[in-house]
Amino acid sequence: MLIKVSGVKKIYEVGIQKIEAVAGIDLEIERNEYVAIMGPSGSGKSTFMNLLGCLDTPSAGDYWLNGKEVSNLSDDELARIRNREIGFVFQTFNLLPRATAAQNVELPLIYGGIPADERRRRAEEVLESVGLTDRAKHRPNELSGGQRQRVAIARAMVNRPSIILADEPTGNLDSKTGIEIMSLFDKIHQAGNTIVMVTHEKHIAEYTRRVIRLLDGKIESDVRTG
Amino acid sequence: MLIFQGMNIALRALRENKLRTFLTLLGNIVGTMSVIAVVSLIGGIDSYVKEEVAGEGSNVFDIERINFFEAITDLDAFLEALARNPRIRLGDVDYLRDKIPSASYVGAAARGEDQVSFRDEWVDRIAIKGRSEEYPMIDDAPLFLGRHFSRLEDQKSTNVAVLGWEVYTRLFPGRDPLGARIKIGRKHFTVIGAVEDLGTVLGESRNRFVYIPINTFLKVYGSRTSIDIKVKAADITLLQQAVDEATMAMRIRHGLRPMEENDFAIVTSENLISLWEKISTSIFNALIFVVSIALVVGGVVLMNVMLVSVTERTKEIGLRKALGARKSNIVWQFIVEAVTLSLIGGVLGILIGFTIAAIISIISPLPYVIAPWSIAAGLIVTFFIGLVFGTYPASKAANLDPVVALHYE
Ligand SMILES: Nc1ncnc2c1ncn2[C@@H]1O[C@H](COP(=O)(O)OP(=O)(O)OP(=O)(O)O)[C@@H](O)[C@H]1O
Ligand SMILES: [Mg+2]
Numbered sequence: 001m002l003i004k005v006s007g008v009k010k011i012y013e014v015g016i017q018k019i020e021a022v023a024g025i026d027l028e029i030e031r032n033e034y035v036a037i038m039g040p041s042g043s044g045k046s047t048f049m050n051l052l053g054c055l056d057t058p059s060a061g062d063y064w065l066n067g068k069e070v071s072n073l074s075d076d077e078l079a080r081i082r083n084r085e086i087g088f089v090f091q092t093f094n095l096l097p098r099a100t101a102a103q104n105v106e107l108p109l110i111y112g113g114i115p116a117d118e119r120r121r122r123a124e125e126v127l128e129s130v131g132l133t134d135r136a137k138h139r140p141n142e143l144s145g146g147q148r149q150r151v152a153i154a155r156a157m158v159n160r161p162s163i164i165l166a167d168e169p170t171g172n173l174d175s176k177t178g179i180e181i182m183s184l185f186d187k188i189h190q191a192g193n194t195i196v197m198v199t200h201e202k203h204i205a206e207y208t209r210r211v212i213r214l215l216d217g218k219i220e221s222d223v224r225t226g
Numbered sequence: 227m228l229i230f231q232g233m234n235i236a237l238r239a240l241r242e243n244k245l246r247t248f249l250t251l252l253g254n255i256v257g258t259m260s261v262i263a264v265v266s267l268i269g270g271i272d273s274y275v276k277e278e279v280a281g282e283g284s285n286v287f288d289i290e291r292i293n294f295f296e297a298i299t300d301l302d303a304f305l306e307a308l309a310r311n312p313r314i315r316l317g318d319v320d321y322l323r324d325k326i327p328s329a330s331y332v333g334a335a336a337r338g339e340d341q342v343s344f345r346d347e348w349v350d351r352i353a354i355k356g357r358s359e360e361y362p363m364i365d366d367a368p369l370f371l372g373r374h375f376s377r378l379e380d381q382k383s384t385n386v387a388v389l390g391w392e393v394y395t396r397l398f399p400g401r402d403p404l405g406a407r408i409k410i411g412r413k414h415f416t417v418i419g420a421v422e423d424l425g426t427v428l429g430e431s432r433n434r435f436v437y438i439p440i441n442t443f444l445k446v447y448g449s450r451t452s453i454d455i456k457v458k459a460a461d462i463t464l465l466q467q468a469v470d471e472a473t474m475a476m477r478i479r480h481g482l483r484p485m486e487e488n489d490f491a492i493v494t495s496e497n498l499i500s501l502w503e504k505i506s507t508s509i510f511n512a513l514i515f516v517v518s519i520a521l522v523v524g525g526v527v528l529m530n531v532m533l534v535s536v537t538e539r540t541k542e543i544g545l546r547k548a549l550g551a552r553k554s555n556i557v558w559q560f561i562v563e564a565v566t567l568s569l570i571g572g573v574l575g576i577l578i579g580f581t582i583a584a585i586i587s588i589i590s591p592l593p594y595v596i597a598p599w600s601i602a603a604g605l606i607v608t609f610f611i612g613l614v615f616g617t618y619p620a621s622k623a624a625n626l627d628p629v630v631a632l633h634y635e
Binding site for chain 2: 056082
């Protein structure tokens, strides 16, 4: 079992009001699954992804990642887990604007303490796998939206994480580019990676093999499609 | 490698916004600049004072009517002396001659300023030094040609002159001056000798003088001027003893009672040095005050700019954390950036400081020396300014919540 979540809650206190953004979720995800998380706005998708990505810790419940309990680790231990186990892909790409594509891809390796020559080699390798070898020296503002997201995906994969988390990765792209990105995710999935992706769009969710629907911070349905 | 990254970010920020960076670093620049400029100049004057004043005439001291330096150190005493002290006369010199056993020479000295001319050539503002015949033993006046004047020439108030190098070379370029009739002011003098080139000190020529006998001096410039008595101790170790003997002799000569203060001044090179040390210490104290303020202001400005930078880059910090940056990584990044910026200010300040010192020493007679410790001090201090004032912004950045930071717009 790659991911095991049980009774996980995330409660925000705003003034005297308590918001249960995640209201008790039990979930298991196997290695090499390809999961879509859907649901209306405010249903807790992003909050849950942040918990899965160890960016945040649950208010209640347990989370095992790779057999390790991670729900109450220190900040630095969480940073280490994010660096080793998790690759993030964001809706807004989140590339460093002044760094080249290759430098952006190398960033997680820097924090992983990987020596410079190996960083360069591995950055080249993943950039090649997303088809951007010839753009390695380009800065984000010299790249199209689709190319930027490819760089971000390369960055997410460079540390060979256990799981790739993508929060609406096609949300800022036109539908044609979105489809290109989805076929790239397909390829990544076929190479043996585990992917969890938040999306609003049905045709995007159709690329995945399992669709989990959230409503008011709870799982409404969990359907395997492939 | 995160150090280089932080330095890169800092240098890029510097390049992209030179004016803002310059203003940010103004405190540091002003601080180090003042240290370097002042220390260089004081160091220069210091080595002059110690070498020239102390080295050359260290066993010579003067008995004068008034110590003019007292105007700086103790104005009341100076004004009182001005009103009270009797003038020193040639008779006092003769009286003192056999009263100071520890002295090898006692001589009379007086000084004026005048034009010196020969036919159509003249030089202005030349020091006219009246001396008794012992002066070659007391002053630094090695002959280049001719001779010094004799006791007889002094006693008879003869109009003879020994020229300084500049006077000699300006009035007699490539010619023999001996026996020539020059004019000092309106009076005719016969040239009997010339002194070697004595070089310059503090940018000032030491060759712009003429020696004439003291009696001639008093005859020409007025016998009522107060003269100085120059005393050369037989040995540097006997200096204090000679000073004591001279003081005692002068007190007896002036009929002072035991309780009364001296009505004359003794000026030794040690006096001069201690006066200089007093002045330079107070300059240093003022400097430390000014520099501390500049640096604290600079540090606070730097801290604010770093805080703005942290806010501007909140999203970047969130991203770095998402990718696995630990708190220490983020702290490092911002501290390195702050220290780099601060050091750039320090380096600029050092360069500007030396430029200022160099310019001042070109347009004024003040010399300057490059004190390595002042460079080191400037760099160390600005390093710590960056470290201290960068810590708060850095820890603020490091403690950002990754989720909040990532979604900051
Ligand atoms: N930091 C926070 N403080 C308080 N409430 C929050 C915070 N973050 C999220 N929430 C609330 O939690 C709920 C779930 O938010 P979340 O961002 O997870 O929704 P979502 O499913 O990702 O929505 P969308 O599809 O619009 O992105 C919302 O009601 C939101 O207002
Ligand atoms: Mg969301």
